[in-house]
Amino acid sequence: MEPLERVSYLTALLGAHSRNRFAALLCPLGITPQHFAALRWISLNDGSTQQEVADLMEVRRNLMVGLVDDLEAAGLVIRGRHPADRRAHALHLTASGRRVLAEGDAAADALDDEMLAPLDPCQRAAFHDALRAMAAAAGLSPGVFPENR
Amino acid sequence: MEPLERVSYLTALLGAHSRNRFAALLCPLGITPQHFAALRWISLNDGSTQQEVADLMEVRRNLMVGLVDDLEAAGLVIRGRHPADRRAHALHLTASGRRVLAEGDAAADALDDEMLAPLDPCQRAAFHDALRAMAAAAGLSPGVFPENR
DNA sequence: TATTGTTATACTCTATAACTATA
DNA sequence: TATAGTTATAGAGTATAACAATA
Numbered sequence: 001m002e003p004l005e006r007v008s009y010l011t012a013l014l015g016a017h018s019r020n021r022f023a024a025l026l027c028p029l030g031i032t033p034q035h036f037a038a039l040r041w042i043s044l045n046d047g048s049t050q051q052e053v054a055d056l057m058e059v060r061r062n063l064m065v066g067l068v069d070d071l072e073a074a075g076l077v078i079r080g081r082h083p084a085d086r087r088a089h090a091l092h093l094t095a096s097g098r099r100v101l102a103e104g105d106a107a108a109d110a111l112d113d114e115m116l117a118p119l120d121p122c123q124r125a126a127f128h129d130a131l132r133a134m135a136a137a138a139g140l141s142p143g144v145f146p147e148n149r
Numbered sequence: 150m151e152p153l154e155r156v157s158y159l160t161a162l163l164g165a166h167s168r169n170r171f172a173a174l175l176c177p178l179g180i181t182p183q184h185f186a187a188l189r190w191i192s193l194n195d196g197s198t199q200q201e202v203a204d205l206m207e208v209r210r211n212l213m214v215g216l217v218d219d220l221e222a223a224g225l226v227i228r229g230r231h232p233a234d235r236r237a238h239a240l241h242l243t244a245s246g247r248r249v250l251a252e253g254d255a256a257a258d259a260l261d262d263e264m265l266a267p268l269d270p271c272q273r274a275a276f277h278d279a280l281r282a283m284a285a286a287a288g289l290s291p292g293v294f295p296e297n298r
Numbered sequence: 299t300a301t302t303g304t305t306a307t308a309c310t311c312t313a314t315a316a317c318t319a320t321a
Numbered sequence: 322t323a324t325a326g327t328t329a330t331a332g333a334g335t336a337t338a339a340c341a342a343t344a
Contacts, residue, residue: 003189004291007273008167008260010280015164017287018157040152051302060336065304087302087343111157118286119279124156127279130272131159137267138166142153200325209313214327236320236325 018115025107029100030074034059038067039101042077042091049088076100167264174256178249179223183208187216188250191226191240198237225249 003009023033031039034057041056042048048056054064068091071077076097079089093101116124135142152158172182180188183206190205191197197205203213217240220226225246228238242250265273284291 003254003257005281006257006261007277007280008171008257008264009291010277010284011160011264012164012167012171013289013291014280014284014287015161015167017284017289018161018164022157022161049302061303062305062337063335082302085302085344089303105152108152108155108157112155115157115160115283115287118282123275123279126272126275128156128159130268130276130279131156131163132154133267134264135159135163135166138163138264140162140166142158142162198325210325211314211327212312231325234321234325236318238326 014115018111021111021114022108025111026104029103029107031071031076031100031104034067035071035076036101036104038064038071039076039093039097039104043093043098043101046092047080047082047090049082049085050091051088053091071097163264167260170260170263171257174260175253178252178256180220180225180249180253183216184220184225185250185253187213187220188225188242188246188253192242192247192250195241196229196231196239198231198234199240200237202240220246 019033026032026036037057038053041053045052045056050064050068051061054061057064059067068077068079068089072079074096075094078092078094080092082088082090116127119127168182175181175185186206187202190202194201194205199213199217200210203210206213208216217226217228217238221228223245224243227241227243229241231237231239265276268276
């Protein structure tokens with residue numbers, strides 16, 4: 001096997017490319033992949049606390065503070081009162097937050113098209129199936145866009 | 150498209166997994182993927198200067214200093230006299246360096262097998278072909294194992 | 299006593315800029 | 322003057338530990 005042609009190497013190379021391209025596509029929206037992940041989790045679970053979103057994203061809760069600071073300053077998220085726990089914030093998306101989340105989703109779809117462009121429809125389906133099988137076998141629970149781990 | 154099932158997302162996830170697994174497999178050898186890449190380039194071009202290897206790895210030459218310091222301290226590389234330029238070091242692998250490089254290659258092969266385990270031979274070939282096509286279309290010249298970029 | 303959010307601090311990795319000795 | 326190697330410094334990014342308010 002040519003060392004620079006290995007599946008593991010090419011996967012790492014293409015994965016880094018995907019991460020970098022996604023970050024570049026989000027840049028005009030004023031957010032990073034981490035912000036995008038936070039928006040997604042808050043959208044899927046409105047009213048979550050910072051601790052809960054941090055658990056879902058698998059980051060420390062102190063990192064969540066700055067992340068929510070950014071999103072709140074950008075008007076994408078609001079820290080509301082938690083109905084049952086006065087220590088916690090209940091996080092909600094604003095209308096802008098929902099719009100930016102949708103635009104981020106569109107950017108991700110565009111990136112999929114861009115990356116799959118050299119493959120024909122049959123190859124695309126096979127590649128996608130293989131990815132799912134390999135990710136499942138590796139025990140990768142899709143929690144957050146991998147900045148690094 | 151389910152957001153967490155996207156090709157771009159799964160590729161990034163699996164790519165990060167590959168990078169982390171490779172780093173873990175190299176750990177017993179006492180080197181990182183960066184050290185491994187340096188060993189490889191020196192092996193492919195014996196007598197190279199630090200600047201030349203830095204260019205191949207697409208890192209700054211000052212970062213190369215610490216990398217070669219590590220490899221030299223581990224007895225894997227020696228800084229020899231450059232035949233034509235007294236400013237430069239001519240880098241050579243030691244016998245240990247060649248052995249560690251071979252062991253790193255074996256680790257990478259093992260990682261390939263591990264990652265491809267859930268696929269049948271036909272799927273493996275198709276996945277490999279797709280990876281090459283996508284990497285080529287993305288303009289990814291395989292230079293170094295992507296720590297980050 | 300445990301937990302949420304926060305802040306302060308430290309650590310890792312890398313980028314920028316200088317310095318030296320040669321070319 | 323330009324370049325190879327080196328060193329020093331600073332900047333991200335994240336981890337660790339402590340703190341106040343509340344449970």
